[in-house]
Amino acid sequence: MSLNDRDKLNRIEELKGKLFSKNYQPKVEHRDRFTRFSRNDIPDVWENGNKAGIDSIHYREKFSMRTSIFKNFFIFSLGFFILTLLYGSYVFFVGGNTVSNDNIDISIMGNNFTAGGEELSLIVGITNKNSSALDLVDLVMEYPKSSLNSGIGGSVGTERFRESLGTIPAGAVRNENLKVVLFGEQGSVRSIKISLQYRVEGSNGIFIKEKNYDVTISSTPLNLSVDAPIEISPNQEITLNIKATLNATKSVSKILLKLNYPVGFQFRSSIPAPSLGNNIWSLGDFPPGAERNISITGKMFDVVDGEEKTFHISSGSQSSGDKSMIDVVFNSLSHTTLIKKPFIEAKFFVNGIYQREYTTNAKTPIQGEIRWINNLDAKVNDLEIRAKISGNAVDRKTINANRGFYNSITDTITWDKNSQNGFSEVNPGDSGSVNFSVSSLSLFSATDGILPDPSININISISGKQLVAGYATTNLNNSDSGIVRIVSDVGFTSKALYYSGPFTNTGPIPPKVGNETSYTIVWSLSNTANNISKGVVHSSLPSWMKFKGTVSPSDEDLTYNPSNKEIIWKVGRISRGTGISGSDRSVSFQVAFTPSLSQIRTTPIIVNDAILTGYDDFAKVDVRVSKTSFRTELDNDPQFPTGGGTVVE
Numbered sequence: 001m002s003l004n005d006r007d008k009l010n011r012i013e014e015l016k017g018k019l020f021s022k023n024y025q026p027k028v029e030h031r032d033r034f035t036r037f038s039r040n041d042i043p044d045v046w047e048n049g050n051k052a053g054i055d056s057i058h059y060r061e062k063f064s065m066r067t068s069i070f071k072n073f074f075i076f077s078l079g080f081f082i083l084t085l086l087y088g089s090y091v092f093f094v095g096g097n098t099v100s101n102d103n104i105d106i107s108i109m110g111n112n113f114t115a116g117g118e119e120l121s122l123i124v125g126i127t128n129k130n131s132s133a134l135d136l137v138d139l140v141m142e143y144p145k146s147s148l149n150s151g152i153g154g155s156v157g158t159e160r161f162r163e164s165l166g167t168i169p170a171g172a173v174r175n176e177n178l179k180v181v182l183f184g185e186q187g188s189v190r191s192i193k194i195s196l197q198y199r200v201e202g203s204n205g206i207f208i209k210e211k212n213y214d215v216t217i218s219s220t221p222l223n224l225s226v227d228a229p230i231e232i233s234p235n236q237e238i239t240l241n242i243k244a245t246l247n248a249t250k251s252v253s254k255i256l257l258k259l260n261y262p263v264g265f266q267f268r269s270s271i272p273a274p275s276l277g278n279n280i281w282s283l284g285d286f287p288p289g290a291e292r293n294i295s296i297t298g299k300m301f302d303v304v305d306g307e308e309k310t311f312h313i314s315s316g317s318q319s320s321g322d323k324s325m326i327d328v329v330f331n332s333l334s335h336t337t338l339i340k341k342p343f344i345e346a347k348f349f350v351n352g353i354y355q356r357e358y359t360t361n362a363k364t365p366i367q368g369e370i371r372w373i374n375n376l377d378a379k380v381n382d383l384e385i386r387a388k389i390s391g392n393a394v395d396r397k398t399i400n401a402n403r404g405f406y407n408s409i410t411d412t413i414t415w416d417k418n419s420q421n422g423f424s425e426v427n428p429g430d431s432g433s434v435n436f437s438v439s440s441l442s443l444f445s446a447t448d449g450i451l452p453d454p455s456i457n458i459n460i461s462i463s464g465k466q467l468v469a470g471y472a473t474t475n476l477n478n479s480d481s482g483i484v485r486i487v488s489d490v491g492f493t494s495k496a497l498y499y500s501g502p503f504t505n506t507g508p509i510p511p512k513v514g515n516e517t518s519y520t521i522v523w524s525l526s527n528t529a530n531n532i533s534k535g536v537v538h539s540s541l542p543s544w545m546k547f548k549g550t551v552s553p554s555d556e557d558l559t560y561n562p563s564n565k566e567i568i569w570k571v572g573r574i575s576r577g578t579g580i581s582g583s584d585r586s587v588s589f590q591v592a593f594t595p596s597l598s599q600i601r602t603t604p605i606i607v608n609d610a611i612l613t614g615y616d617d618f619a620k621v622d623v624r625v626s627k628t629s630f631r632t633e634l635d636n637d638p639q640f641p642t643g644g645g646t647v648v649e
Contacts, residue, residue: 099200099207103129106194106211113216118248119181120215124194126165126174134198137165142193143180144328168198181250183317183328188217221248222255222286222315222330233342234303235480237268240335242294244315246286254318255283256326259296262309266356270296276324283315299481301356305341310334342478344380344426346372346462348387350482358484359619362440362454365398366484370460373431380464380476383423384416385434388461393454393486398439426464440486443528450577453618454486454529485619491526491579492537492612496630499639502552503590509644511632516594518548521607521630523569524586526579530618535571539610540564541591544599548590556587567607574614593632595647603631603645 110122124141128134141161161178168174182190196209227241244257259279261267267278272294275282283292300309314332319325349369350358360366370387374380389399389411399406404415415434417423422432443451460480497520498505507517523537541547547560547567557570569587578585593606612625633645 099130099132099134101207101209104134104196104209105129106196106209108192108194108211108213110213110215112214114182115217115221115248118221119179119250122178122180122192122213124176124178126168126176126196128168128170128172131170132200133170134168134196135201136199137168138197139163139165139176140195140197141178141180142195143182144190182215182217183221183252183330190215190217220331221246221252223247224313224315224331224333226311226313226333226335228311228335229337231338231340232300233345233478234305234339235299235301235347236342237297237299237479238265238337240296240311242296242313244283244292244294246288246290249288251285251287252317252330253285255286255315255330256318257281257283257292257294257313257315258326260312260314261298262311264300264302264309265298265311266301267296267298270294280324282318300337300339303339305339307339308336309339310336341375343376343466343476344372344374344383344462344464344478346370346385346460346478346480348458348460348480348482350484356482357620358482359487359616359621360440360484361487362393362443362489365437365439366456368436368438368458369433370435370462370480371431371433372462374426374428374464376466376476377428378466379428380426380466381424382417383420383426383464384414384462386415386461387413387436388459389413389438389456390459391454391456391484392451393440393443393456393484395439395441398437400437402435402437404434404436443486443489444580450581451529452576456484456486458482458484485621486529487616487619487621487623488530488532488576489528490532490574490612490614490623490625491524492610492625492627493524493526494607494610494627494630495522495524495636496520496606496634497522497637498634499637502588503550505590507592509641511593511595511645511647513595513597513600513647513649516592517632518590518592519606519630519632519634520588520590522586522588523610524579524584525571525574525612526584527574527576528580529576530616531576532574532614532623533572533617535574535612535614537569537571537610537612539567540608541567542605542608544593544596544604545606546592546594548592550590552588558587558589560589571612571614597649599647600649602647603633604647605629605631 105125105127107125107127108122109125110120114120124139126137126139139162142158144158161180163176163178165174165176180192192213192215194211194213198207198209199205200207223243223245225243227243229238232238240259242257242259244255246252257280261279270278270281272281274280281294286292303309312332312334314326314329316326316329316331319327347354347370349371351360351367352369358366368387370385372383372385385404387404394411396408396411399413401413403419404413405419406413413436415423420434422430438456440454440456441451443454445451458481460482462478464476466474466476495501498509498517501520501522503518503520505518505520508515509517511517525535543565545565547562547565549560551558557572559568559570560566561568567589571585574585575582591606593604595604607630609629610627612623612627614623615621616623631645632647634640
């Protein structure tokens with residue numbers, strides 16, 4: 001053990017002795033401040049660590065100093081920018097040679113009311129209160145479309161007029177006289193926008209000063225009037241006479257009149273005929289004082305007592321984009337008609353059904369019935385009912401008046417007090433009916449050929465007299481009508497062949513078990529009076545049959561679906577006269593049959609039922625013709641032997 005080690009051990013033992021001695025008194029020392037040690041008192045390892053800490057402190061002080069410089073620079077730059085912006089604004093708005101919009105005044109002098117179609121004068125005053133001149137000044141006026149200046153270009157819905165004013169010096173005043181013609185309904189407001197576009201010296205920008213001026217249309221340029229009944233009975237004919245007159249002293253062009261019908265109104269005719277659809281008329285150009293008249297006739301259907309029906313009429317300039325639309329409405333009005341139960345009522349029924357239009361085939365007689373009732377609280381005398389029968393399908397020889405008188409000269413059946421008991425005097429609330437029947441002509445005959453669009457029209461009228469105050473009489477009238485459209489006779493024939501047809505069939509006749517025999521199926525169509533659209537034939541094959549895939553003619557749209565064995569022939573249009581006055585429409589395809597032992601001594605089905613469906617374009621009804629299935633016994637093939645369809649072993 002070295003001397004130093006012994007010395008350290010002795011010191012430790014000395015300390016332990018003092019700690020465990022009963023007489024040891026600890027000595028407490030007080031220090032007023034921390035003692036500052038010199039670097040010589042610190043070990044080397046501590047000296048290195050302290051040096052790194054001091055370097056870190058120096059670095060933070062240097063970084064803090066650098067951040068403070070950047071912050072001061074940023075604050076200085078922001079302040080400079082704000083001062084520059086304030087100075088620029090001051091120079092522009094207040095400076096000696098700058099221009100401000102607030103120092104430009106636009107005044108408009110004129111009438112705030114004008115008659116539609118009349119010329120309106122406006123004085124536009126421009127005052128430049130700036131200390132600098134306004135250069136390249138343009139005065140722009142924009143106003144609603146359809147004016148006399150319609151040739152001037154402008155945005156959609158507006159017209160634009162531009163006038164160059166050149167330079168307006170500082171402090172100068174310019175007055176411009178502008179004229180415009182406005183159109184619109186009475187009471188409508190038209191807004192005119194005046195814009196001043198200018199430049200200033202030293203700038204390429206275009207500056208704009210705007211002002212709006214509202215003008216109210218005090219009177220319409222186009223007068224509209226309508227003459228029509230204010231009360232009508234249900235299902236009665238109504239006529240509206242419309243008159244349009246131009247009030248303006250200037251001509252207008254391309255005027256449209258549009259009539260919106262109420263629900264239940266059925267348009268019949270008009271003089272002149274509509275220009276578009278059944279409710280738009282082009283009235284053309286209108287010189288001052290010109291007048292146009294339109295008469296519209298129709299009927300009100302599907303209405304009830306007490307219901308009001310309103311017709312809306314409007315007229316104005318035609319839109320350049322849509323010829324059926326009114327661009328600017330000059331005038332509009334409405335006419336309301338009250339539906340009121342008639343004093344004496346008659347309704348026409350066909351085969352027990354009351355409606356506007358009926359359909360039937362040419363082979364079924366039409367059973368017509370007229371049901372009447374007295375809705376008055378008073379008696380009606382001399383009741384008379386008439387039925388006028390017309391149309392290209394009427395077989396006049398089949399008309400049965402049933403206790404009425406049929407006049408073949410006027411084609412009218414009359415029931416009156418001479419033929420009907422009780423028609424001399426009808427009490428309040430009394431009702432009854434009269435009947436007749438008529439049949440249609442054949443839709444095709446060798447002498448007359450095809451009867452196109454066959455129909456029968458029945459117009460009913462009922463009249464009577466009512467005693468007023470015991471002395472005078474009032475005539476009471478009412479009417480009803482109906483049209484019966486005859487459905488076209490569509491022919492659909494189906495044949496199963498072996499020895500004839502477009503294909504050569506093979507296999508034994510009669511069919512033998514285990515041997516394949518093929519057959520030809522032929523479908524043919526014909527049509528008489530009306531065009532048929534959307535024609536389709538549906539059929540299918542039994543599970544034991546096979547579709548061979550051969551079709552003639554090949555351009556016919558006939559398809560076979562092997563998953564459900566369905567055959568579909570998309571016929572499409574079947575024209576009037578097909579198969580009668582013109583060539584028929586047909587398609588052929590081939591099927592095959594291989595009998596099994598379970599089918600011996602039977603005549604199995606080779607094609608199931610076939611159904612033709614389509615739509616009669618004139619009668620406006622669906623048509624349907626069906627054909628039954630075919631068996632192996634081919635009755636349509638003249639060469640087919642008797643018993644040739646029974647399966648043999």
